[in-house]
Amino acid sequence: MAAEQEARIRVLLAEDQAMVRGAISALLRLSARDVEVVAEAGDGEEALRLARETKPDVALLDIEMPRLDGLGVAQELHAEFPLLRIVILTTFARPGYLRRALSAGASGYLLKDAPAAELAAAIRRVARGERVVQPDLAYEALALGDGPLTGREREVLRLADGRTAQAIAAELHLSEGTVRNYLSEAIQKLGAANRGEARRIAEERGWL
Amino acid sequence: MAAEQEARIRVLLAEDQAMVRGAISALLRLSARDVEVVAEAGDGEEALRLARETKPDVALLDIEMPRLDGLGVAQELHAEFPLLRIVILTTFARPGYLRRALSAGASGYLLKDAPAAELAAAIRRVARGERVVQPDLAYEALALGDGPLTGREREVLRLADGRTAQAIAAELHLSEGTVRNYLSEAIQKLGAANRGEARRIAEERGWL
DNA sequence: GCAATGATATGACGTTCGTCATCCCTAGTA
DNA sequence: TACTAGGGATGACGAACGTCATATCATTGC
Incomplete structure (x- = not known):
């Protein structure tokens, strides 16, 4: 906790529900001194714009957003800034989403069902270059697959x-x-x- | 801000997504000194149990929760503790939800789309006995009524x-x-x- | 006392749905 | 090369659906 004093992790937060966005921002401010929310976006386009402007270390993206969804943002950002780490933060434990997120270049996939404490931990880990995916979800993604439908x-x-x-x-x-x-x-x-x-x-x- | 020093408003928070729950709790802790989150529930049944245990002033309830939804919790709590103020906090701007919330005894109906700052304001207002509902939503709810079905x-x-x-x-x-x-x-x-x-x-x- | 309403039921008619057999075409691959 | 899977289409048939007319019975209200 007192080890890394050097540079704080600069985070872009994209989430369409204003209250949830503000709340998550407050959560990070309160529980993670080594994390700094440098930009907050309410939709995908805004997320892209702010990312280009502020050059964050980590982008924390909701999936369901107006204009451009989080997976689309991830794809664009990953192509443009290969060093930027991306964490998808979503309600949906859909194996399909996870698969698309990873192939869009995301380093982490976090559920809103997960304990609040895991958020800061996940951000730190992806900032260090690690991947963060819940094992059971990854298993399901493989086992359940995309379903039998074409x-x-x-x-x-x-x-x-x-x-x-x-x-x-x-x-x-x-x-x-x-x-x-x-x-x-x-x-x-x-x-x-x-x-x-x-x-x-x-x-x-x-x-x- | 420095006026009411006496008693903090005791709040029960019920929301099924752990991360959102923690985040909202952090938001209140950070932005509203006069509000104290005394209990956090992850589903409706737990909300009932904790309400009976902690006797909060205000219950902040999500609608979509496992086991018992927020509207059901509101109904039970209102019958059991008439002085307890209830605020529904939800994603859904459905007039039907609002109508059911009000007839279940809720004093406030707040959307997660609303600015984060409005949360503390809404809690203070319902704690004073006021009602907090977005006017346009309220109008729609009245216009729709109970529906034409027998x-x-x-x-x-x-x-x-x-x-x-x-x-x-x-x-x-x-x-x-x-x-x-x-x-x-x-x-x-x-x-x-x-x-x-x-x-x-x-x-x-x-x-x- | 009588009209209106809601719950319940039946029979009949035309439309939509679910299924199956069968066909064509394309792309991938063993 | 031949085989398979996916996308697309047609025609036919029985079952389910949506509608309407009509009927009984109880309750409610003027």
Whole structure:
């Protein structure tokens, strides 16, 4: 705690919910003297702008943000500043998100479910060049995978929340029959009785 | 700031995401000397238990929590401790949530999108007996009312999340035709095209 | 006393849905 | 090369769905 006196870790914080953003900033200010929040962004575009302006050591990014999501920001920042360390901080334990985050160049993937104390620890570790990913999540990402649905099946199922097959077909520029086929396959792969149940199941497992 | 020296406002904080919970706690500790977080709960049941144990002045409740949601906690706490002030702190600007929150006895309804500074202000105001609700949200909630559905229609629609009419009928001890009748009425009252859409609409407006 | 409302039911009709067989085309790969 | 997987389409069939007319019965309210 009193060892590293030299330079504080400069952090960019991107999170769309203002209250949560302020709260996390307060958490870091209160619990981590060696961490300094040098910029706060409310959306992805702003995060990019502030990153270029302030050149932080670590970027702490939420995934679901307006205009440009955290994974997109990670990709851009990693390409532009290879030395910048990126931590994704999100609600979602979706294996798909984790996979995309890592391939976008993120060094850490932290859940908002994790204890508050882990945040500062994670920032310190990625700043030292380590990777921070919860082992159980990594395991799930491999075991559960992305689910049994193909890309198109997923797209169709995502739109099946009350829309008719015709409406879905129009939106995706497909024939109505094709839509029904995809839905039928999805229903069987998920062991559901109809599209409504299939959607519920897929959503629960993070396969949408 | 230096005026009220006497008693600090004792706050119970209930929020399922540990990191957000810790962060909000830090925010209050850092920005509001007159507020003291006396208990932190990770789900609704725990919130009830801790409230009975610590007798706080204000309960700050997230809505979406495991085991018992914030609205349920509000209802119980309001019945048990009429003097306890309740603030709902949530992501969702749904009029239905607000309506249910107020009728559950909440004094405040705050969005996580609001500036971090408003949190302490809101807590102080409800502690003084005032109400804290964003005016535009309040207007919408009043305009929407209780919805056009009868009790039975609501029950049936609530079960229509992928179940067949037959399954719903079995669960409620009704004939399949009757279930289809209720669903048909609900669909028309809500201006939907089918049960799936009807359910979505009713859910969004808090009519379930 | 009678109209209105809500819960419940039936029968009938047309539409949408879920399934299956079958076809075409492309890309990757054993 | 042949095989496989994914995307896309068609036609047909039975089941489920959405609608409407109609009926009974109880409750509520003027």
